[in-house]
Amino acid sequence: xxxxxxxxxxxxxxxxxxxxxxxxxxxxxxxxxxxxIGHIRSFIPFDILVRYFKYxxxxxxxxxxxxxxxxxxxxxxxxxxxxAQEIAETYIKLFYExxxxxxxxxxxFEPRVTENIQEIIELIQKIIRNGYAYVSDGDxxxxxxxxxxxxxLSGMSKDDMLAGARVEVSEKKRNPLDFALWKxxxxxYEPSWKSPWGEGRPGWHIECSAMSMKYLGETFDIHGxxxxxxxxxxxxxIAQSESATQKTFVRYWLHAGHLFIGGEKMSKSLGxxxxxxxxxxxxxxxxLKLFIIKSHYxxxxxxxxxxxxxxxxxxxxxxxxxxxxxxxxxxxNHEEINKVExxxxxxxxxxxxxxxxxxxxxxxxxxxxEYDKAIREGSKYTFLKFLKFLNVASDILGVFGRIQVLGxxxxxxxxxxxxxxxxxxxxxxxxxxxxxxxxxxKEKRFQEADEIRRKIxxxxxxxxDTELGSRKIPV
RNA sequence: GGCGACGUAGCCAAGCGGACUAAGGCAGGGGACUGCAAAUCCCUCAUUCCCGGGUUCAAAUCCCGGCGUCGCCUCCA
Numbered sequence: 001x002x003x004x005x006x007x008x009x010x011x012x013x014x015x016x017x018x019x020x021x022x023x024x025x026x027x028x029x030x031x032x033x034x035x036x037i038g039h040i041r042s043f044i045p046f047d048i049l050v051r052y053f054k055y056x057x058x059x060x061x062x063x064x065x066x067x068x069x070x071x072x073x074x075x076x077x078x079x080x081x082x083x084a085q086e087i088a089e090t091y092i093k094l095f096y097e098x099x100x101x102x103x104x105x106x107x108x109f110e111p112r113v114t115e116n117i118q119e120i121i122e123l124i125q126k127i128i129r130n131g132y133a134y135v136s137d138g139d140x141x142x143x144x145x146x147x148x149x150x151x152x153l154s155g156m157s158k159d160d161m162l163a164g165a166r167v168e169v170s171e172k173k174r175n176p177l178d179f180a181l182w183k184x185x186x187x188x189y190e191p192s193w194k195s196p197w198g199e200g201r202p203g204w205h206i207e208c209s210a211m212s213m214k215y216l217g218e219t220f221d222i223h224g225x226x227x228x229x230x231x232x233x234x235x236x237x238i239a240q241s242e243s244a245t246q247k248t249f250v251r252y253w254l255h256a257g258h259l260f261i262g263g264e265k266m267s268k269s270l271g272x273x274x275x276x277x278x279x280x281x282x283x284x285x286x287x288l289k290l291f292i293i294k295s296h297y298x299x300x301x302x303x304x305x306x307x308x309x310x311x312x313x314x315x316x317x318x319x320x321x322x323x324x325x326x327x328x329x330x331x332x333n334h335e336e337i338n339k340v341e342x343x344x345x346x347x348x349x350x351x352x353x354x355x356x357x358x359x360x361x362x363x364x365x366x367x368x369x370e371y372d373k374a375i376r377e378g379s380k381y382t383f384l385k386f387l388k389f390l391n392v393a394s395d396i397l398g399v400f401g402r403i404q405v406l407g408x409x410x411x412x413x414x415x416x417x418x419x420x421x422x423x424x425x426x427x428x429x430x431x432x433x434x435x436x437x438x439x440x441x442k443e444k445r446f447q448e449a450d451e452i453r454r455k456i457x458x459x460x461x462x463x464x465d466t467e468l469g470s471r472k473i474p475v
Numbered sequence: 476g477g478c479g480a481c482g483u484a485g486c487c488a489a490g491c492g493g494a495c496u497a498a499g500g501c502a503g504g505g506g507a508c509u510g511c512a513a514a515u516c517c518c519u520c521a522u523u524c525c526c527g528g529g530u531u532c533a534a535a536u537c538c539c540g541g542c543g544u545c546g547c548c549u550c551c552a
Contacts, residue, residue: 009479011491027552035552042552072550151478154547160477161548204550226552231478233551256552257480260545267551294488294500299481300546308487311501318500321514353489361489365499372499376516446510453512464514473514 001052001355003222004298006230006253007153011357014252016221021059023216024050025250027208027225027233028110030067031091032076035098036273037288038266042226042256044289044398045297045358047104049222049254051396052354054105063215064107065208066092068114069191069201077189084191085114098276101285103398111211113202117193119210120202123244124181124195132243136172138184138198144177147239153253154231179236181206205236209249212237218245224254257300266303274303282306284415287313290399293360317474319368319400320411322375323387327405328468330380332387334405340381342389346370350393360397367393367400415474419460430456434463434470441465 001014016022026046029035053060068088077084092112113120124140127133132146144150144158151157161177170176180203185192192199212223218241225234234253241249259266266273279288290312295301303309326332346366353362367390374386387406394401402411420427433452440449453463462473 029552030550039552070550154478156478156548227480228547228551231547232549258546258552263545265546265551269550290500291487296489299488302487302545304486308501311487314502315500318514325515356491359489361487361499365489368499441510444510450511462513464512465509466514471514475513 001056002357003252003254004357006234006255007250009155012252014221016058017217017219017251020057021061022053022222023061023220024053024063024222024224025208025212025216025220026062026064026107027223027229028064028066029091029095030070030072031088031095032070032072033091033268034094034275034277036266036268036275037279038226038259038273040099040102040276040288041259041292041301043099043104044102044292045254045256045360046224048293048354048358048360048397049224050105051398052358055392055396061109061216062105062107063109063111063212065211066095066110066112067204067207068092068112069207070204074190084189088112088114101276101280102289103285109215111215113207113211114191116207116211116214117202119214120206121182121193121195123210123213123240124202124206126244127181127240130243130246132239133181134174135197138200139172139180140182140197140203141173141178142181142236142240142243144175144179144239147243149242150177150239151235153235153238156231179203179205179232181240205233206240208233209237209241209244213241213245213249219248220250222252222254223250224256227255227257230255256297257295260300260302262304263302265300279309283309283313284316284411284418286399286402286411287316290316290364293397293399294364296361297358313474316399316411317415319371320403321471321473323371323390323403324410324412325466325468325471326375326378326383327387327403330383332380332384332405334407337384337387337391337405340384340388342392343370343385346386346389347392350389354396363393363397412472412474416461416472419474423459425459430459430461434472437463438470 002011003014004011024046026043029039050060050062069084073084073087077087080087124133127142128135128140133140133142151161158177182195182197182200183203185199185201190201192201212220223234238249261272261274264270264272287309291309292301294312349366350363353359353366356362370386370389374383390400391406402408402414404410417427420430433456437449437452440452456463460475462475463470464473
């Protein structure tokens with residue numbers, strides 16, 4: 001497996017610390033608001049990475065945190081007249097609800113800041129003891145000038161950072177670039193804990209150092225997140241962790257590109273977000289997944305309009321429709337699929353694509369080439385081999401696997417039902433209407449039959465008459 | 476100002492010096508099938524990879540110089 005390491009700026013062969021084992025830490029969310037599809041975008045590549053390692057027989061330890069203590073949570077709580085804890089709980093709950101639709105690999109650990117205060121305090125003490133941090137009026141700051149490698153991840157020198165001149169200046173700090181490890185409590189409404197430096201709470205960044213090392217060790221394999229976390233978040237994590245342990249913190253840093261909308265980065269501060277419930281109202285979650293996966297994980301994805309995403313729905317509909325048609329036509333069942341082996345070259349090409357720094361667009365094109373071959377040839381054996389391959393590929397990518405005969409729910413069926421529901425029809429009602437149309441067609445009363453098709457079309461279902469009868473296509 | 480990314484068909488998007496007369500998806504065109512039909516099948520759809528130089532037997536791929544988009548340097552996935 002080759003991966004682009006942000007630290008070295010190179011695509012490197014991944015060699016795990018311990019053979020056939022891999023530790024992965026993914027920066028989760030600060031829970032002060034509902035998640036949007038940009039978050040999903042950055043989670044998906046890591047989901048595929050985890051699945052792929054498992055598929056390859058690795059023992060994977062996957063950690064994804066919740067940052068549940070933070071200024072933004074406190075501010076939100078203040079606005080809504082609630083406690084910070086209530087805000088965090090609310091959004092953690094909504095997070096689980098939102099993310100469940102996307103069927104991402106479940107982390108082995110989901111630590112929260114509030115449950116790791118002791119670990120954080122101990123880590124800060126260690127950093128102070130090693131001479132990299134200082135106490136200043138109840139706050140603790142990391143002293144950037146003491147850590148000679150500061151800037152190695154983002155590729156910036158301290159002078160460069162200062163040139164930006166947008167750092168928070170404070171007389172409590174020795175250098176404007178110094179950042180807080182611990183913040184003294186100032187107001188009653190702030191959540192706080194006792195510490196050797198007085199009542200207070202952890203600064204941003206330190207929690208990820210403490211929690212990742214707790215579950216994965218002082219040095220671990222992979223740490224990931226969105227590109228925007230490179231600086232300052234991940235840069236600071238490195239500084240803190242390495243000055244505490246004097247060891248390499250993370251061996252491979254992976255960063256996912258962002259989602260753009262109308263030429264601007266999707267972000268809460270710009271207010272141009274599409275939330276998960278909004279997108280689910282329009283599309284099946286798999287549509288968004290495909291939209292995301294068809295671009296490389298490091299590239300930014302521009303959404304110029306909702307039609308961009310709609311195109312992927314069309315792709316999925318065509319794909320699934322044709323497969324299900326052949327499944328029915330060839331009368332294929334689950335047992336038969338399990339009797340064949342997947343096409344060897346298809347699997348090896350597919351793996352090769354993913355091993356090249358997770359080239360999912362390439363992997364998808366391989367699925368389509370195989371699909372073309374299988375559909376076109378129409379022989380049962382070739383098609384069975386394709387389905388078996390699809391079973392493997394879709395387990396890793398998390399798309400193209402919603403086929404009943406593979407033991408999953410059917411995408412087409414889901415979409416038909418969803419369209420009925422949205423327009424206030426019940427599924428059975430539509431089915432009997434289709435029956436009626438078939439009768440009319442037998443009697444060659446085509447005008448009336450076409451009228452029914454037109455009516456059903458208004459729900460977003462097109463009726464395609466085939467040798468196997470009328471089939472429903474979501475449009 | 477500093478650091479970095481990118482510029483491939485109408486749109487999205489692979490390509491990591493030689494099987495590129497450039498994958499794959501969506502859209503488009505022609506034909507077949509069909510009572511009709513946006514599904515399916517067959518054919519077609521970039522002589523060319525932002526521009527200009529250079530290196531090489533060989534470049535979309537490497538180097539230099541332009542031009543153009545964008546991100547990070549402040550909270551952010």
